[in-house]
Amino acid sequence: MIIVENLHKTFPTTDNHVLRGISCHITAGEKIVVVGPSGSGKSTFLRCLNLLEQPSEGKIWFDGTEITDPQTDVNHVRTRMGMVFQQFNLFNNLTVIANIMLAPVKLKIMSKSEAEANAMKLLERVDLLDKRDSYPSQLSGGQKQRIAIVRTLAMNPQVILFDEPTSSLDPEMVGEVLEVMKDLAESGMTMVVVTHEMGFAREVGTRIMFMDEGKIVEENPPSSFFGNPESVRLQEFLSKVL
């Protein structure tokens, strides 16, 4: 579903060579978990996948289309590729339901009434129906993140990218968000998740990638990733986080 070939990213402002040749293959239904030390380029990698960052070099295919081709309609690609951010990024000027309905309606994917019915169904699924008319500032972090997940789901994406979705949550709210993500995983959604939640990685991940210094150093299913790490750097990393 997603093919990445020799991806490089250098930030022109700082001349910082952040991604140094990443290649990978993600097939439909996989739950990829990306882990690695801070600054290793995990966020940058994820943001290159939906072109929030422009890769400096390399190619990315999504569903058979080369999205790094300048001719590709990036906006259309993004309608099928959701993203969930560490800082939630709910639209502060809109109510919960308007947050969820905005993109499907404005992009003419659904009529207003369809979008509303769909939003209600999704809100029910995360048990937040009573918040439909609240503004983001009235919600807890966990509620915000569940709404943010629902907002991407409303577009019916084929894959969702998560960038540390639980890292800015109070500890007691991490569980409710991970629960939603587990449900999503069980429903068959293709997911790429950057996280420090090793429990989630082990339980939900189908493949775990270890990134360090802009490269994927090692990737394996959870059992061998955790049980039998090959590289010294991963062994060191695991000894710190586990």
Add this chain to the structure above:
Amino acid sequence: MQEWFESVAASFERAFITGDRWKIYLAGLGITVEVSFFAAILGLLIGTLLAFMKMSVGKDGRRTPWSIIANIYIDIIRGTPVVLQLLIMYFIVFTFSRNAVMIAIITFGINSGAYVAEIVRAGVLAVDKGQTEAGRSLGLSQAQTMLYIVIPQAVKNILPPMGNEFIILLKETAIVGYVGLTDLTRAANQVSSRTYEPFMPLIGAAIIYFSMIKVLTILLGKLERKLRASDNR
């Protein structure tokens, strides 16, 4: 004491009543308000346009010619006195027209635009970058993201300083006498040179300006409080 009171009343009468002089102030006030109001609207349009020109970035992340033009405009306007701008417009640029009200409106509109541009730009840039990223990540275009997400939030940042800008503009129009317009300030000056009693006309005009601005300030304060309240509802 009685004598003093009578002399004040008499000088008040000479400044405002005799020969229907209050009409001069009123006409002057009309000019002041007309020039300020239309200049503010023009300034808002020009300033918004300039702000978006200045914020435009090319595909390679570099500044566009638009942004360079906007920068030059803002630099020149902010680097020269507005009186001089008015004189240049009246005596050099618009020599074919003697419609001083229109020329004043255009001058102050162009002038205010440079300041409004900075206000709008700051207001838009103050909206968290994550808002734009979330909009774009859902597939909304740059323009849709601006329109539905960023601008509604930026307006809240922009309104209060915009009110201040209007207050400054209202006071700055006191120089339109330079091109022959009789605004409130010049009206007061005219009366005082006729009665040889500057006190009443000048203090009177000052009180009128002050009251208008006081009312505006109070309204602005209310608006600001309302906007802030809707932030954490």
